[in-house]
Amino acid sequence: MPAASKPPAAKAGPAKPRRRNARAPAARPYHHGDLRRVLIDAALQLVGEGGPEAVSVREAARRAGVSPGAPFRHFPSRDALMNAVAEEAQRRFRAEIEAALSAAPAGDPLGRFRCLGLAYLRWAMKNPTHFEIISSRRFFDHDRASGVSQDNAELIDLTERMLAEAFAQGQLRVGDLKRVQIAGRALIYGFARMNIDGHFPRWGVTGADAGRTAEDVLDLFIEGIAKVPGKSA
Amino acid sequence: MPAASKPPAAKAGPAKPRRRNARAPAARPYHHGDLRRVLIDAALQLVGEGGPEAVSVREAARRAGVSPGAPFRHFPSRDALMNAVAEEAQRRFRAEIEAALSAAPAGDPLGRFRCLGLAYLRWAMKNPTHFEIISSRRFFDHDRASGVSQDNAELIDLTERMLAEAFAQGQLRVGDLKRVQIAGRALIYGFARMNIDGHFPRWGVTGADAGRTAEDVLDLFIEGIAKVPGKSA
DNA sequence: CAATCCGTGTAATCGGTGCTTACATTCACA
DNA sequence: TGTGAATGTAAGCACCGATTACACGGATTG
Known part of the structure; x- marks a missing residue:
């Protein structure tokens, strides 16, 4: 298993030194610079275009302007690339969920539960293919x-804590x-899965209705x- | 997938007319007889072994004992084969659902609704890969x-009728x-999807608990x- | 019965894919 | 300044889906 020695670079990227000395040779430099990142982005784009099946290492390399073998310097296999893609999608998903939760009322656990569910659904429906790759665990290592x-x-x-709080505050009628x-x-x-x-x-739900539904x-x-x-909102 | 072994089907060169006149049904006849059926079964088996991704036309042909091109006489593409596989799985699913419903109480629509849901879940959990190919519509034409x-x-x-009946009988508190x-x-x-x-x-549900859960x-x-x-069973 | 049609098999081949190996280039650091 | 490690290219393997030309043989005819 070669090329497994790259995890440090994946840590919060901006610590990349400007390898290209100020002058810019119009010709593509031999070394790409941040191929790993570009490959993940290309793969994400491919997922968005045709689903997880549509991701091929060669096509990602093609879009990165690099030879077909180059990606294997950064990912030991296609699965490893998909793994990285899934982790990136998961990171974005997690960020959105946390943002939504930080804007939720603090004193109303059931309301927070609802808020979490809504954020989950909205992200899943706005990014169906990304949601697909993080929902089926086969893309994770x-x-x-x-x-x-x-x-x-x-x-x-x-969510467990939310529900426990909600129960403690007498918001739930089930134990x-x-x-x-x-x-x-x-x-x-x-629901998210039915969408993707x-x-x-065949359920009479159009794209416009989906959010409301x-x-x-x-x-x-x-x-x-x-x-x-009564209504809980 | 490894190279596996390529059994030399016919070691003889072109100078072998392979006379197989009426007398030898033991040896494989030139025409398979029911290749379409056998290919679908082989593909179903492959789905059961490694999921939809694991289905390859060549492997199905291999298991059917025919040449790699033969399946294309019956299915214009791999997708068409998967389509047939999905329809077969759907047929079995439908049969099980109907069997369960025919054994359900007639006068209790909500009970029938529950019965339907249970049959759905049980089949989905007993045949996860089959359920997978019928649940994501990408395998249907x-x-x-x-x-x-x-x-x-x-x-x-x-189910719509069931719920309408249940509501008419005053079994529901939502309209x-x-x-x-x-x-x-x-x-x-x-739930079925979470399983497959x-x-x-990661939810603390083991295979044994799944049915109960x-x-x-x-x-x-x-x-x-x-x-x-109260309990509705 | 014989000729023929045509559905269904084989063989060979094409481009695409994941992945490996050998070699080339460049960067980073002693 | 040299040198090893990192990272690119080139070539090639096996497998895949799919197409084409050809071979077989059952069924339909005259």
Whole structure:
């Protein structure tokens, strides 16, 4: 397994020295400079264009203007590239979720739960292909201790705490929180999945309706578990 | 995939007419007999072994004992083969659903709804890879008028009628049936998807628990929409 | 029965793909 | 200033989907 000696460069990129001495030779320099980054971006673009299946190492190399073998200096396999792509998508997803949560009311755990669900759904529907590659775990490296598992564990813990708080404050009328949590996740995940799997046309949900329907469905679920049978927003 | 072994099908050169006149059914006849069927089965088996990605026309041909080009007499492309595979899986799924429904109580629409959901989940969890290929619509031929769309439309209509009946009988405490229907589908689909996408390990759900958890989650949803806050089974 | 048609198999081949190896170039640092 | 490590290229392997030309043989005819 060659080329596995590149993890340091993946750490918050901007520490790259200007390798090209001030003068710019119009001809492409022998060394690309930041091929790893460019390959991930090209792959992300390919995912956006034709789904995960449409990503080929050669095409990514082609778009990066580099020979077909070059990517293998940075990724030992196509799966490793997809892994990096998935981690990048996961990073963006996580950032959006955290931004949404930071703007959520602090004293209303059920409201925060709703806010989290909405942010999840909105991101998933705005970035369907990115969501696809982070949702099916086959693009993550299960052996290596990547940040993905940790990210997810944190998110799961977060919702667990939200629900526990909500229950403690008397916002819920059901006590089996683990069940509520899994059901909620299944609902939200299922909705996002139905979107990217192309189910909505046959459900009479158009793209314009999808966002509204997502909100409706989430509210229906929350009404189902909330103590007060009224609107929870 | 490794090179494997290429068994020399016919070591003889061109000077071998291979007379196979009426008398030898033991040796493989020139015409296979039911290659289409065998190819679909082989592909289904491949799906079961390594997911949809693991299906290759050549491997299916190899397992059917025919040359790599033979399958293209029956399927114009790999996608067409996958299409047939998906339709076969859909057929089996549909059969199981109908069997479960025929054994469901007639006078209790909400109970029938639950029964349908359970049958859906059980089949999806017992045949994860088959469920995968019928759930993401990319393996269906969207142009041709296949029975799949009709199947799904019928299933959707069926649940719609169930819910309408349940509401008419006063079993539901919510009136927006379309929303209930989509939420229910999202919940069930999401749960099945979480299973095949490998989410359960990080949710503390093991294979043994999965069936029980599926039932729990489905019941939680039904409790959320049912008028009487009791168990609905 | 014999001739023929045509559905269905084989063989050879093409371009695309992941991946490896050998070699070339350049950067970073002692 | 030299030198090794990092990172690019070139060539080539096996497998893949797909196409084409040809071979076989069952079914339909006269």
